Amino acid sequence: MSIDSVSTPGRVAEDTEGITLDELALAARNHAMPLEVLRHDVTPVGLHYLLTHYDIPATRADTWQLSVSGSVARPLALDLAWLRHRRPTTVRVTMECAGNGRARLSPRPISQPWLVEAVGTADWTGVPLRDVLDEAGVDPSAVDVVFTGADHGVERGVEQDYQRALALDDALRPEVILAYEMNGSALPPQHGFPVRLVVPGWYGMAQVKWLRSIHVVDAPFDGFQHHAYRLRENTDDPGRPVTRIQPRALLMPPGFPDFMTRARIVDAGAVTLTGRAWSGHAPIQRVEVSLDGGEHWHTARLESDTGHRWAWRRFDFTWQATPGHYRLTARAQDAEGRQQPVDQSWNRGGFANNAIQLIQTLCR
Amino acid sequence: MSIDSVSTPGRVAEDTEGITLDELALAARNHAMPLEVLRHDVTPVGLHYLLTHYDIPATRADTWQLSVSGSVARPLALDLAWLRHRRPTTVRVTMECAGNGRARLSPRPISQPWLVEAVGTADWTGVPLRDVLDEAGVDPSAVDVVFTGADHGVERGVEQDYQRALALDDALRPEVILAYEMNGSALPPQHGFPVRLVVPGWYGMAQVKWLRSIHVVDAPFDGFQHHAYRLRENTDDPGRPVTRIQPRALLMPPGFPDFMTRARIVDAGAVTLTGRAWSGHAPIQRVEVSLDGGEHWHTARLESDTGHRWAWRRFDFTWQATPGHYRLTARAQDAEGRQQPVDQSWNRGGFANNAIQLIQTLCR
Structure with a gap:
């Protein structure tokens, strides 16, 4: 029994094809921000947009651990108390899904069918990522920092944990944080409880939720989600990576x-x-x-x-x-x-x- | 300029008609409970299903007032402090949208296109409605109790505030409450802040949000939403009212x-x-x-x-x-x-x- 029988290649819709039931199922699971909520400076919890590639995992605060490994002098295994005892920082961030607006395109790429409201703004509180990387001592050979979440699934035939990387220079920017609070409370399950990555200014795919490992590598990382999130005209086009949010x-x-x-x-x-x-x-x-x-x-x-x-x-x-x-x-x-x-x-x-x-x- | 030009009669989809962009827009605004969230006894805030007929109104706790009027001995104008000084009760309620499953029907009624996950369970805290009605002194002539929310819109050409009634016997059931907390915190904006009606066992349409008036009447109430939520085979069928949740x-x-x-x-x-x-x-x-x-x-x-x-x-x-x-x-x-x-x-x-x-x- 092969995963290919239930996980199929990407496609664009036929000219006359209405929104499919698969797309509708994604629209029901994931949710956008109702536009009247623009009245709030900070989006109330439950109204911030949400995209979950696989399932929301059953994470626990008391057993959560974050490993920091790879090209570092001192590999770390951090728990939530360790993070909470560091000096916290709070960043107000407008986050948007990279696929916002997709359902209005013609032809329409078949995926999460956002119209225009896949956005939200939250106050994220946590520890600057660079403080953690300093603690681990990044090797001079380091190139990329790879972040792995606890969310597991299959996408276009490839079984995976959700995983994205940042170039070392981006990872060391002061506004990039490991967040454990959203709007002053513990992260809700759907926003990455107990700890997620927040990369201000970037589309949502960079903000790895349910973070469980940080792995420093000495060669450019080329995981599935880096290949998936590229701007390309057709399947042969190598394309350009999706990074920062357009105005x-x-x-x-x-x-x-x-x-x-x-x-x-x-x-x-x-x-x-x-x-x-x-x-x-x-x-x-x-x-x-x-x-x-x-x-x-x-x-x-x-x-x-x-x-x-x-x-x-x-x-x-x-x-x-x-x-x-x-x-x-x-x-x-x-x-x-x-x-x-x-x-x-x-x-x-x-x-x-x-x-x-x-x-x-x-x-x- | 007539409202009829932007608010059209209900219809069912053509045989081959995919989910429309109007339906998708509703699916993006409203949201279902991702099924993995069934692991929780009580649904975390932001994951409970949500249906808003019009917009989430911009209600305020400090200026909120609830009028109790009509066939009562003592009309009341209550504020939030009044409710919070009463003896509170908490009820754990599984709530489901009356339209859950609609998008899987054939032919498909064109409306909010739920698949199967329009459900959630919350602990609602508030004051039993019957305590408030006792305080007001319901007249012997009373038949129905009409609840009006602050949400205003138009539906199939009819401009309205969202409004539903309960028969007096149903209104006096001990589990029916005016809720001001959900899962131990103030109601979120999208769930009826600052006060909503909760009618355990009934589909969601009965649970009037952003409640601003309770009006006791001495004749059966026949508002738009009572006409809308009926089980009927065709437009001429008077149908039967939608009330309690099916297993x-x-x-x-x-x-x-x-x-x-x-x-x-x-x-x-x-x-x-x-x-x-x-x-x-x-x-x-x-x-x-x-x-x-x-x-x-x-x-x-x-x-x-x-x-x-x-x-x-x-x-x-x-x-x-x-x-x-x-x-x-x-x-x-x-x-x-x-x-x-x-x-x-x-x-x-x-x-x-x-x-x-x-x-x-x-x-x-």
Whole structure:
């Protein structure tokens, strides 16, 4: 009996193929952040987006151990008390799934079918990874640091523990932490209890949950998830790795919704449109709002710097609404000049999409 | 500009119609309980299923008020401190969405497309509703008690606050509470902060969230959501109301999953299958497990009575697994003789489904 009989290669949907039951099953398990939750600076637990490749493992705080091994002077076996006795640091981080927006692509890569809301912001508390690596004494030969979670499964025929690496330079950045608290409480099971990696500015695939080993290697790591998360045009294309989050703005839908279509209804008059914008590359510099799906743009007022470098920025725009149908959207630009596109570029994995959202709105 | 242009009548899917983007948007907003979470007696916050008809409203604890009015001797305006100074009660409740299983029906009613996991169990703490009604002094003429939430939207062309009623006899049952805590903490925003109604044994539509008014009426209430939640064969059928939860058992998927298909892989040998079973009508009396999709059944061991009348019961069965493909499932029977069907009956709203689940499993 072969795993290939239940684990099949990746594919893109046929032109006329609706969302499949497999995709729906993933959408039911994993969850996005309802867009009205953009009202919160920090996303309440249970509303932050969530993607679990395999199952949420049954981890325990009292028996949890983290091994630090490989090209180090002093291999370590850490427990939770060890981490909790170090000087903690808290980082506010906007995290986004690399596949956010995938279900709107054409053709649609068949995978977790995110629309636009696979995002959330949390206060993560833990120990800087570099403190742990210093304690272990990284060899001069070290190249990559490999992180392994307790989540086990099979993906396109390959059985594996979820595993990702960071180049040593990235691993030593001060904002990279081993987190044991989310929003001031112990990590919930679904966010990596008891300890996860948090890599501010990067898409979610880097943030290894249920962390159980850190292995320093002296040659570039090339695990399954590094091959999987690449921007490629076709199966032969070696592609480019997915790393930092592209700039994106999301509007909080105004007024009230229709249950089924999620279209919005607002009353004529002054309507304050608010939202959040973020980029993993550089600070957000400018946000614009459009009422007609991106044909005309208006400059929004951007919240001043809150000191949370890795978190989203709030923006608002006052719309003098008159009766009619509208397609509301926003776009962000970061300080390095990256701007959200109106039309989406395509790649086979459906990664790093940052096309504008569209909110169908009726003003009465 | 009419609301009808963005809020359309209910419909069922065409024979060949895949899950639509509207359905996917609801699946992204709302979320089910990943089945491995069946390992927990009480579902951790953020993993309990969640259905929000409109938006999660921006409620505040400090300004929250609950009015009690209508056919009562003493109309009340309660705040959170008033409720918190009453003697609290805690009830462990398994809650399930009335539409659980809808997306597996044929033809498929177009609405929130649940597969099988729209369930969760929580410890709800609050004040018995009957204590509040006693305080207000219900008139002898009272028939129904109407509950209104702060969530506002439009559904099939009808603008409304979410609103449901209970017959007075049901409202006075001792287990019905006004809950302000879930699992020992303040309600999260998405579960009705600061106060919600909890009606143990009933499907989720009865558990009005973000509760802001209780209105006692002397004639049967016939609001939109009472019309919407009925079992009917076609649009002309007056139907029967959806009330208590039908018996259901769910297995925790064994082994490990394939990312995309969610099929399971187990190794040959003894495999302990565990799960949970519940019924809103009467205690669970018997659970059976099948390895072949319901052709042959084996009696599972049922956990003894835990004293939590309104919560699910754990069961297990040891399977001597040999290599091959299997379709694992379980079915529950309650003490009043209701048993889960292998094949699903159909109704136009897709409510009160309790057909068995199916877990595709490879034993190697």
